[in-house]
Amino acid sequence: MSLDWQYFFSLFTVYDFYEACVVVVILSVLAWVIGAVLGFIIACCKLSEKKWLSIPTSVFVWFFRSVPLLVVLVFVYNMPQLFPSTGTYLGIPFFAGLVSLVVTEAAYMAEIHRSGLLSVAKGQKEAGHALSIGFFGVQRIIIIPQAIRVSMPAMINEFVTIIKLSSLVSAISLSEILQVGQRLYSQNFLVLETLLAVAVYYVAIVTIFSSILHWAEKKMDIPSRSPEALSDEQCEILRQQAKAVNNTPIDATEKGMPNALSLRQIKKSYGQHQVLKGIDLNVKPGEVLSIIGPSGSGKTTLIRTINDLEKIDNGEIVLFGENFIKPKQESVKRDVYQGIKRIGMVFQSFNLFPHKTVLQNVMIAPHYHDKNSSVEETKAQALFLLDRVGLLAHAYKYPHQLSGGQQQRVAIARALAMSPDIMLFDEPTSALDPEMVGEVLKVIQDLAKEGMTMIIVTHEMEFSLSVSDRVIMMEEGIVQVDASPNEIINNPNQSAEFERIKEFMGKVA
Numbered sequence: 001m002s003l004d005w006q007y008f009f010s011l012f013t014v015y016d017f018y019e020a021c022v023v024v025v026i027l028s029v030l031a032w033v034i035g036a037v038l039g040f041i042i043a044c045c046k047l048s049e050k051k052w053l054s055i056p057t058s059v060f061v062w063f064f065r066s067v068p069l070l071v072v073l074v075f076v077y078n079m080p081q082l083f084p085s086t087g088t089y090l091g092i093p094f095f096a097g098l099v100s101l102v103v104t105e106a107a108y109m110a111e112i113h114r115s116g117l118l119s120v121a122k123g124q125k126e127a128g129h130a131l132s133i134g135f136f137g138v139q140r141i142i143i144i145p146q147a148i149r150v151s152m153p154a155m156i157n158e159f160v161t162i163i164k165l166s167s168l169v170s171a172i173s174l175s176e177i178l179q180v181g182q183r184l185y186s187q188n189f190l191v192l193e194t195l196l197a198v199a200v201y202y203v204a205i206v207t208i209f210s211s212i213l214h215w216a217e218k219k220m221d222i223p224s225r226s227p228e229a230l231s232d233e234q235c236e237i238l239r240q241q242a243k244a245v246n247n248t249p250i251d252a253t254e255k256g257m258p259n260a261l262s263l264r265q266i267k268k269s270y271g272q273h274q275v276l277k278g279i280d281l282n283v284k285p286g287e288v289l290s291i292i293g294p295s296g297s298g299k300t301t302l303i304r305t306i307n308d309l310e311k312i313d314n315g316e317i318v319l320f321g322e323n324f325i326k327p328k329q330e331s332v333k334r335d336v337y338q339g340i341k342r343i344g345m346v347f348q349s350f351n352l353f354p355h356k357t358v359l360q361n362v363m364i365a366p367h368y369h370d371k372n373s374s375v376e377e378t379k380a381q382a383l384f385l386l387d388r389v390g391l392l393a394h395a396y397k398y399p400h401q402l403s404g405g406q407q408q409r410v411a412i413a414r415a416l417a418m419s420p421d422i423m424l425f426d427e428p429t430s431a432l433d434p435e436m437v438g439e440v441l442k443v444i445q446d447l448a449k450e451g452m453t454m455i456i457v458t459h460e461m462e463f464s465l466s467v468s469d470r471v472i473m474m475e476e477g478i479v480q481v482d483a484s485p486n487e488i489i490n491n492p493n494q495s496a497e498f499e500r501i502k503e504f505m506g507k508v509a
Contacts, residue, residue: 004193011184011197020177021201025209027094027176028163031101035162036155038102039109040144043117046110057110064107070168073100077172097169101162108158116151117143126309127351131365131418132340141364145355149220156213160206167202177201222355222398229393238392241376242384258321260285260422260453261306267314268301275301277477278315285320285421286451290464293474294504299457300348302474303424306455307343308336319343320421341369344415345424348431350407352399352414359395362386362414369418385413389443405436412443423447425456441467461505465489473501 011017045057064072077096080087089095120143128138170179177198185194218224230238261283268276275298283289291299304310306317308325317325323332324339352361362382366373386392389409391402399407408428415423425444429437441463448454448467458464464471465485473481481488481501488501 003196004190007188007190008193008197011194012200014180014184016175016180017177017197017201020175020180021205023094023174023176024163024166024202025205027098027101027166027169027174028159028205028209030098031105031162031166032155032159034098034102035105035109036113038106040113042106042110043113046114047117061107061110064104065111067104069100069104069165070171072104073097073168073172076100093169093172093174096172097166097174100169101165104165105158105162109155112151112154112158113147115154116147116149119150120146121351123347123349123351124353127347127353129309130307130340130343130345130347131368131414132337133365133368134337137368141368142353145220146353149222149355152213152217152220156210156217159213160210163202163206163209220355223400225398226401227357227396227398229397230395231393235387235392238383238395239387242380242387259283259318260287260320261455262318263302263306263315264318265315266302266305266312266317268298268305268310268312275477276305276312279477279479281472281479281482283422283453283455285453287469288448288452288454288467289456289470289472290468291455291457291472291474292459292461292464292501292504293480297474298477299474300426303426303455303457306422306424307340307345309345341418342421343424344418344420344422346408346411346415346426346428348427350399350404350411350431352407352410354399357396357398358386358391358402358410359383361399361410362417365414366417382413382417385416386410388416389413390439403436404432405439408432408436408440409443412440412447422453422455425454425458427457427459429458429460465505471501473497473504475500 042057042060045053046061048054073096076090076099077093080091090099124142124146125138128142133141166176167178169176170182173179181194181198185191188194259282261281263279263281266276266279266281267274279298279302291303293299301310305312305325311328312325314327316323319339319342322339323335325336353364356364359379359382362385363378366378366381367375370378383392383395386395389412391406391409391413394402394406399410402410408431412428428444429440432440437460441460444454444456445467456464456468465488468485470482470484471488472479481497483491483498483501488498488505491498
């Protein structure tokens with residue numbers, strides 16, 4: 001028995017097939033888009049620490065991934081028998097099929113999105129927080145674009161699955177491709193020819209839309225991009241754009257200014273382990289403070305409490321004489337966010353946004369906070385800062401194309417773009433190769449000369465003595481020594497605490 005090829009080719013002139021293709025495309029696209037949006041919301045809820053959100057959504061995902069689509073389809077289509085009021089919509093095969101596909105795909109999409117969200121490093125959220133970007137801003141600008149890029153291949157695969165699953169709606173008499181084919185071969189009994197044509201129609205739809213989605217995926221593939229460094233002539237043009245920018249540091253010598261920071265009896269515990277045991281500390285405007293100490297002494301925890309990356313259990317942080325941070329139940333959220341805008345932070349692991357160029361990384365916070373400034377003004381300020389840290393030629397590169405030292409200098413420029421009154425550095429050189437350390441320390445030294453108030457957690461002993469007004473040594477959650485570099489080096493009458501800091505600095509050096 002041979003195939004009737006003449007009949008097979010004639011099926012590509014049948015109007016009902018093309019009408020059915022439109023139904024399949026509309027049904028699949030709507031199910032994919034709505035399922036992706038609903039799945040993202042479900043994924044966020046499932047990852048929530050709130051049980052009343054995570055438990056119901058986990059049950060939803062478990063249930064609809066377990067029940068076959070055909071069962072869901074038949075149940076939804078017959079739901080008007082149980083709830084007559086739903087008959088207006090669910091009695092229509094197209095809407096019944098759409099609802100069935102959406103709830104089923106939302107469960108699968110939720111797991112795809114969850115894997116994407118989990119792939120985004122925690123430091124990305126912390127960097128957004130340090131730039132005083134709110135929760136929804138962090139999600140929209142930082143988290144979702146990165147998560148979608150990771151999830152995109154699986155989402156494309158899921159779209160192909162939806163197109164194929166759309167054939168099941170023929171069970172509720174929706175006139176889609178398979179249903180048209182069944183009607184034809186029931187009349188002429190040419191089953192193989194008809195089903196082969198049906199397969200071609202499905203392959204054509206899958207090929208066209210897969211190509212479109214793969215093109216979109218390629219557009220989001222940041223690692224594949226490789227913009228070159230700018231030439232000297234191009235850099236000079238950008239310098240001209242940045243000329244009007246004037247970043248003047250605060251006047252640290254102004255009379256009567258309150259302390260830049262006052263930490264009063266700061267305590268912090270993780271479970272039963274008390275990390276900070278009542279820290280009192282005052283930092284004057286324009287002062288450079290280095291915090292040193294052995295691992296586990298509470299240095300990083302202390303500096304992270306200053307911009308609310310770690311919640312304090314007890315005590316109070318005052319910023320330029322104004323209320324800033326208190327224990328969680330007492331803090332005023334508005335005061336905290338306004339205070340964070342005045343504090344720049346540079347992280348040990350850079351925490352640059354990988355989906356943004358160097359220039360975009362520096363522009364992101366000013367653009368978010370100052371809606372009245374034009375893009376040109378924000379760009380000019382960012383170019384000025386990149387030139388200041390010696391990276392103007394790399395403005396249009398992505399973070400993955402830079403060395404560690406260059407990435408850290410971009411991170412400093414990004415923090416400076418907020419025009420902060422205080423800069424925090426959390427071991428800014430510990431993730432760098434030895435030859436890259438100097439270029440970062442040079443930028444910090446220049447900031448110190450300009451009068452920027454800085455708190456630096458560091459293991460660079462010589463640097464801390466050369467750049468700091470005061471050096472603080474922490475051990476076991478308390479401040480053991482608070483002294484100037486001169487007192488540490490030259491004071492002959494050393495107490496046990498001073499002997500300890502000299503011993504520690506000698507070992508580290």
